[in-house]
Amino acid sequence: MKTPINRLDTAIKKLYIAFNNNTLHPECCKQCAVGNILDHSDAWKHFSDEHGSTTLNYVGRVNEAFGKRFNGYTPSELLFIEKTFLQACGYQLPLDFKNKKPENPTDKDVLFNGLQAVIELLCKLDNSPDVMDYTKLFENLKTKTCQPKLTHL
Structure with missing residues (x-):
């Protein structure tokens, strides 16, 4: 039996490619964080009256109430991802x-800041460790101290 692809993995892959x-x-x-997660669709923009708002409008509330998900995400989650x-x-x-x-707005540093924040949020939404947290890489260095070898002459 083939297991379904995790929404987190799929979203991160799409954002990385973008x-x-x-x-x-x-x-x-269609090219923002949510637009890429939703395969370059702009249907999500109709869930709120203002771009960047997390307040669902009538269309958003109806979709949310019916339990509609878009590539695994609810309308309110999509708006929060975009705001972030x-x-x-x-x-x-x-x-x-x-x-x-x-x-x-298309400067790589600007986009990386946005990408990093979104991936951190996506991981929180799925109760998963932050895959962008690089501090774990350095934990071993903090616990191990470099001790120079002393040789006696």
Whole structure:
């Protein structure tokens, strides 16, 4: 029996591919974090009246009430993912031409900040350890001390 692919793994893979293929763009509903998770669909944008808001509108509430999931995520989870991505990229929310935004929204550092925040959130949503947490790599170094070998002459 083939096991279903985990939504976390699928979402991370899609975001990783988008980041590396330069198809991750915070201001495009089909290329943002959620747009990429939903296979370049912009249907999710109809769940809220403002881009970057986590308040579900009528369409969002109906979909949520019926238990509808989009690639494994509820409408409220999708809005929270998008909010997290935009904030980590440096946007003032809700997204509006008057509000603060990054000078270059497709700068790799800006996108990496957004990507890192979204992956951390996705891991929390699935009660999984943060795959972007690099501190574990250095824990062994903290516990092991370098002791130089002294030789007597």
